[in-house]
Amino acid sequence: MMHNLALRNLRARSLRTAILIALTALLSLTICGGTLLVSGLQRGLGSLEARLGADIMVVPYEARTKSNLETIVLQGNPGYFYMDRSRYEKIAGTEGIAQISAQFYLASASSGCCSIPVQIIGFDPETDFTVTPWMKRSYEGTLQNGDIVVGNDLNAFPGDTLQFYGVECHVAAKLEKTGTYYDSAVFTNEETIVSLIQSSLDKGMNDFADTDPAKAVSAVLINVADGYSPEEVMNDINIHVKKVKAVQTKEMIAGIAGSLQGTSDVIGLLIAAVWVLGLVILLLTFSMQMNERRREFAVMRVVGMSRRSLAWLVMQEALLSGACGAVIGTAAALIGMLSFRSAIGAQIGLPFLLPGTAGTAGLALGAVMAVMLSGAAAAACTAYRISQIDTARILRGDNG
């Protein structure tokens, strides 16, 4: 009955209840949405860092501008630029290189699987050290000619066949979600990509200017040997190899990570501000109801409700509306984040990777709990004050 009474009171004051629910919903929306946003950004960057796995990236000189490089490294829109393989040999001759591997980027014409052209990334399984380690997580074998590995966003599955430039490719594996451009890319070995290039040229669809496509590479990835600093090696390459630009990828990420930290801090501060504001408004709303209903609370005391039960009644009302709002707000944040995650990533131009199901669920639960707890704290103050009312004094006058 007590429980029922709380519900009855909430229903009878539907406007105030609606406001309370909306307020807590907004609070949990901010907390849950904000935390998801921050963690999505941080995880996206972390994922990118892990996937990049190279100290230095060398690209043709045409691609040297800062914005160009950032697009390549951070947003992963591999530019379509090429240099001659001879340059790769030159770079490889630099002192202090532990691992070196070339990659080839090719834009596909639209294919059956995808509404947008996908990026085809060719790598050399012999030397590769950036793609393979993480590909191994979903694919055990070695890529045969004509085999491709597809990113998580592509609507293709192992066993499927996709056509690029008329060449039939066999889907050997599908990668886990990374939140980076790898999700919408296709990976294949060098021989396959050479045949793709060839047929694209046959169809008159690509222009490689004066580079011989059979000998072209798009980028060279380098890991520096122990005892050498990436900076030295980078400078060495920039000085000694012509028409290329070497950059330290991890340093670029570190720069972004720094500004991302700033963004996270701002979002964190906003969350805190909304939280405090929400708490204050909750407190005000609660104490308004206390004044408005003090005569009613006095009646409860007259008919034999103890101070403790009266406080609990007030708590129940607050907790019920708070739980309702917290769940609605958190659900809205989850739905919003999950359905717009790609749009969010595209909008901010950074990889965006939400935590997995368990992580997201934990976060959502945390948001619900946080809002419930603050609501409970605000309600507890009011409940205590209401339980301490001077019944006789309130009842004395007609208007209390």
Place this chain on the structure above:
Amino acid sequence: MTLTAKQLSKEFPRKSRTSNCFTALCPLDFTLEPGKLTVLTGRSGSGKSTLLNVLAGLMQPTQGQVLADGQDLYAMPDVALSEFRNRHIGVVPQGQTAVYSLSLLENILLPVTLFRRPSDAEQQRAQLLLTELGIVKLADVPPAELSGGEMKRMAIARALLPQPEIVLADEPTADLDEENTDIVFRALQTAAKNGAAVLAVTHEQGAERYADRVCTMHNGILEG
């Protein structure tokens, strides 16, 4: 159940030329006997409501004790006192008192529903009281739509529902016409006949007719 006040006094902090506090009740001894309807009259501000509230366990006296069959009300912890009031004391407070989210009938059943689902007998008693007090047609109406007199009668039915052994009514007929005043006093009389100790504070002229005993309050001093 006999309600006894021993050397009961109540002072309120209030500054005046002569003192810092205002004496609403001068030390008084008072007994409310079972089976009797006591009517308490007196000028406005003489301390009637103060006495009633102190007797109901709702206002801590400055000095003295209130004993219900020898049990000191103000020595009980809040939970016990609340439960005691729920079981044994029916209070009709001065003014309008309603829980606005409940219907009239639900308001009347409140002393029971606070702790449990009402039994059939209790439901029947509620209907009986509604009929007796002439508000049976309003059972499902929310308090916001009731007139002052209807709400007052609702408060009386609420106090009488659990058949308390002590009934304390503060101006139960304040908003009522002659006919309804008669109905209310008869209801209080019935409660007394059934063994309750009943105290009714009133300004009503003819209230003595129903009373087994009449007391008067003069500036905090009880007479009769």
